[in-house]
Amino acid sequence: MSRAASFLYRILFLALSSILGGVNPVSGQILKILPLGDSITQANVDHYGYRYRLWVKLVDSGVTFDFIGSGNMNLWGNPPWPPIKGKSFDSDHEGHWGWEANEILDGRVGEGNLASWLQDYTPDIVLMHLGTNDALHEDSTESTVQELEQIIQVLQADNPAVTILMAILIPSTDPQAWRIPAINAEVPAIARRMQTPTSRIIVVDQWTGFDTSTNLYDQWHPNDSGEEKMAQKWFEALLAVAPLAIELQFEPDLETLSWQATIGAEFYSVYKIDPLSLLDTDGDGLPDAGLGDCITASDPDTSDTTFVDQIPLPAPNSAVFYLVAPVTSFGEISLGTTGFGLRRQPSTACP
Incomplete structure (x- = not known):
């Protein structure tokens, strides 16, 4: 040549x-992964949380990674997470029980906010499941969208090459849950608007396939099977990050x-x-x-x-x-995910 x-x-x-x-999730490179959200991300003392179940999948896959965040506790204490392959669960996270998107931005007294937390770490990948409490507390969809975009801006200012996996939220049986689909409908447009040439935003559909009759232990939070479904969705999205x-x-x-x-x-x-x-x-x-x-x-x-x-x-x-x-192992060719959050299939697949 x-x-x-x-x-x-x-x-x-x-x-x-x-x-x-996007980033390149290769073995030998320590990926800094930030689970960012509310109680669905944090979980309580009686439940492992999707974070543990995702951690198991990543450990089994042999990837070198580090969960990061200012917290490392479930609400009311930690459950007895079983070790995997001789490793103890990496419980770091940024899940805040009951918080709305604006509180992630502005914080609560004595608990910091996203900008202050980012002074102590810089994520390569963010798992973002936010907006549920905004819907249940009757905040407007418009204000929630603005706050979610501001959160993305803060993350991109900290790391211009950050990859954000942005969830379409799981459903709820709360009487106010009818507002959740309105937020979910805005997520693909947020991803399109906020992506940059170096920072990709990937839509992860946590809503589809999540059954409120079998995957919740109350009106809002995933039970064991629900956590497993969420972890699998995150894991499949991570497979196609870049x-x-x-x-x-x-x-x-x-x-x-x-x-x-x-x-x-x-x-x-x-x-x-x-x-x-x-x-x-x-x-x-x-x-x-x-x-x-x-x-x-x-x-x-x-x-x-x-x-x-x-x-x-x-x-x-x-x-x-x-x-x-x-x-x-899913039998699919993951060519990476575009900024629109859609998987791109080859024109002619390999045998």
């Missing part, structure tokens, strides 16, 4: 990276790709992309022509993280783009 083609390739790499954005960073070695008539293992991958698919497919003429932030065709699938072994493309470029000064996609 000529120097000109190599330079063009790197320009294209940056272009597609700006479209797909495309993989790829390194290339240029040799005559071939390119050698290598990448790092990612969360939950059983094997990987490699896509070879025509640079023209990166064009975004409709302005929706997505490549018009999709992400090209899959040219190979690695062996079902996460240690297999290299691929050699022996098909030469069609012209001396031409360029191509490669994308590596992890294939998870």
Whole structure:
């Protein structure tokens, strides 16, 4: 590959990276994950909480991560969380029982607020489930939306590259719960407005599939099965947080790709992309022509993280783009999640 083609390739790499954005959840990198919310995030002494169940999934997947937050207690004390693989539960969080979104921003006397908490840590990924108390306390949807956007701004000011997994809230049987769908309806639009070229906001649908007759222990809070459903939704979203960073070695008539293992991958698919497919003429932030065709699938072994493309470029000064996609245990190819919170499927799937 000529120097000109190599330079063009790197320009294209940056272009597609700006479209797909996000952090790279690879093994060996300590991901700082902030669970941010209210009592649904905090849980009480009688319940493990979704945080523990998500922690188990991440530990089992072998990812190196750190839950962060100013608190480490459930309400009224901590339950006896069982250790996993010789590890004790990392109980740090930013769940605040009964708090509304404006209180996360402004705080309560003696308890701090988001800006002050962020002086002690900086998250790579935020799990954000906020707005339930605002709905139940009859705050307007408009004010809640404004406060949620302000929370995002505070997080982005602290880390311009933060990835925010923003929940569509779980349902409730509270008489005032009819306001929750109104907030949920605004979440995708919030994600579109507040994403930046470096900070992606991914919508995580915690509402769908959550059954208030079987997944709550009272009118508001998830029971064991509800916590498990929430943890699974967060986990699946984390699987698709980012495309993989790829390194290339240029040799005559071939390119050698290598990448790092990612969360939950059983094997990987490699896509070879025509640079023209990166064009975004409709302005929706997505490549018009999709992400090209899959040219190979690695062996079902996460240690297999290299691929050699022996098909030469069609012209001396031409360029191509490669994308590596992890294939998870769910049988799906997770090409990353766009700023719109939608998974992008390949035009031709690997076998």
